Amino acid sequence: MSNLAQIFKNQKVFIPFIVADDPDFETTVKNITALAKGGADIVELGIPFSDPVADGAVIQQADLRAFEAGVTTQTVFEIVAAARKETDVPLVFLTYLNIVFKYGYARFLKKCQQLGVSGLVIPDLPYENRDEIVPLAAKYDVDIIPLITPTSGQRIQKIAKAASGFIYVVSSVGITGERDSFFAGLSNLVAEIKEYTDVPTAIGFGIHTAQQAAEMAKIADGVIIGSAIVDIVAKEKTNAPQALEKYTQEICTALRTKVEQ
Ligand SMILES: O=P(O)(O)OC[C@@H](O)[C@@H](O)c1c[nH]c2ccccc12
Numbered sequence: 001m002s003n004l005a006q007i008f009k010n011q012k013v014f015i016p017f018i019v020a021d022d023p024d025f026e027t028t029v030k031n032i033t034a035l036a037k038g039g040a041d042i043v044e045l046g047i048p049f050s051d052p053v054a055d056g057a058v059i060q061q062a063d064l065r066a067f068e069a070g071v072t073t074q075t076v077f078e079i080v081a082a083a084r085k086e087t088d089v090p091l092v093f094l095t096y097l098n099i100v101f102k103y104g105y106a107r108f109l110k111k112c113q114q115l116g117v118s119g120l121v122i123p124d125l126p127y128e129n130r131d132e133i134v135p136l137a138a139k140y141d142v143d144i145i146p147l148i149t150p151t152s153g154q155r156i157q158k159i160a161k162a163a164s165g166f167i168y169v170v171s172s173v174g175i176t177g178e179r180d181s182f183f184a185g186l187s188n189l190v191a192e193i194k195e196y197t198d199v200p201t202a203i204g205f206g207i208h209t210a211q212q213a214a215e216m217a218k219i220a221d222g223v224i225i226g227s228a229i230v231d232i233v234a235k236e237k238t239n240a241p242q243a244l245e246k247y248t249q250e251i252c253t254a255l256r257t258k259v260e261q
Contacts, residue, residue: 002118002141002143002164002165003090003118003141004042004090004092004118004119004143004145004164004165004166005143005164005165005166005199005200007041007042007090008166008200008221008222011041011255011256012217012221012222012223012255012256013041013042013166013200013202013221013222013223013255014039014040014041014042014213014222014223014225014248014251014252014255015040015041015042015043015044015092015202015204015222015223015224015225016035016040016043016044016224016225016226016229016244016248016251017043017044017045017046017094017204017224017225017226017229017230018031018032018035018043018044018045018046018062018226018229018230018233018244019045019046019048019059019062019063019065019066019230019233020045020046020047020048020066020071020075020076020079021048021065021066021069021070021071021075021076021079022048022062022063022065022066022069022230022233022234023065023066023069023233023234023237024069025069025075025078025079025082027233027237027238027240027241028079028083029079029082029083029086030240030241031233031240031241031244032045032079032083032086032087032089032091033083033086033087033241034240034241034242034244034245034248035089035229035244035245035248036087036089037087037245037248038244038245038246038247038248038249038252039248039249039252040089040248040252041089041090041222042089042090042091042092042118042222043089043090043091043092044091044092044093044094044121044224044226045076045079045080045091045092045093045094045117046059046062046063046093046094046095046226047073047076047093047094047095047096047099048062048063048066048067048071049063049095049096049098049099050063050067051096052096053096053123053124053175054123054124054175054176055175055176056175056176056177056227057177058176058177058178058227058230058231058234059176059177059226059227059230061234062230062233062234065234073099073102073103073108076093077111077115080115080117081115084115084116088116090116090118091115091116091117091118092117092118092119092120092121092143092145092165093112093117093119093120093121094120094121094123095120095121095122096122096123096124097122097124097125097132097133098124100120100122100133105132105133105136106136106140109133109136109137109139109140109142110140112140112142113140113141113142117142118141118142118143118165119142119143119144119145119165119166120133120137120142120143120144120145121145121147121168122144122145123147125144127146127155127158127159127162130144130146130162134162138164143164143165143166144164144165145163145165145166145167145168146159146162146163146167146168147167147168147169147170148160148167148168148169148170148189148193149169149170149173150170150172150173150183150185150186150189151173156189156192156193156196157196160193160196160197160199161196161197163197163199164199165199166199166200166201166202166221166222167193167197167199167200167201167202168202168204168224169186169189169190169193169201169202169203169204169220170203170204170205171183171186171203171204171205171206171207171216172205172206174205176205176206176226176227177206177227178206178207178208178227178228178231179205179206179207179208180206182205182206182216186203186219187219190203190219190220200220200221200222201220201221201222202220202221202222202223202224203216203219203220203222203223203224204223204224204225204226205224207223207224207225207228208225208227208228210250210251210253210254211254213225213251213254213255214254214255217254217255223251223255225251228247229244229247232244232247
């Protein structure tokens with residue numbers, strides 16, 4: 001079982017997402033540390049990309065702020081190295097494939113291994129193209145986290161069977177951003193995945209309140225929140241670390257008490 005999968009063994013898992021270098025290097029390092037302190041089990045760090053096709057406005061704006069700060073893939077690795085002096089929280093990257101390709105697959109994966117980045121979520125890598133990176137990633141102990149969406153249909157079985165780390169279950173059809181309702185068949189979708197694999201599941205897309213997080217944790221093994229957190233970073237700027245720690249505590253309390261009592 002991979003390091004990431006192990007994290008899901010004992011409790012519902014919370015995975016907050018932030019964009020690297022939004023709004024700057026130092027704040028990102030502090031934000032990662034604050035999320036860990038607040039109780040995050042895994043931090044998902046987004047590598048800014050010029051064509052983030054799966055992202056809504058909030059994350060697109062965050063990518064632009066990071067570009068203004070001059071972010072490169074190298075900067076993102078430096079941010080992780082700096083954060084690693086403060087925290088050993090498990091990390092995964094959210095990255096579009098081109099960033100990894102451009103850096104060089106082996107070079108990128110080696111860096112991940114050195115810095116303790118345990119997985120990559122690559123939204124524009126379809127199952128059918130996984131051989132592009134999955135076998136190489138395995139050599140560096142990096143899980144490529146597959147996404148399953150409400151439209152995955154016939155492909156669910158093969159995606160689930162080939163998964164490692166955890167499976168990212170997309171809560172609704174569309175792009176990232178806060179929502180008030182989710183795909184109605186979500187619990188059936190997760191149940192179907194569970195027929196094929198023991199690899200844990202985490203639901204993301206649209207979740208922003210503690211109540212929603214608790215509901216999702218009844219369905220899956222973990223919950224991912226991005227836009228709501230990125231929004232806090234945008235509003236609080238250099239005060240973001242405190243605000244993120246508090247928000248993370250609230251979500252973790254909702255996941256671990258309401259659901260499991
Ligand atoms: O922002 P939301 O709706 O809370 O969704 C999580 C999400 O931000 C994060 O996992 C993510 C950011 N960009 C993505 C692109 C594709 C899939 C997932 C993501």
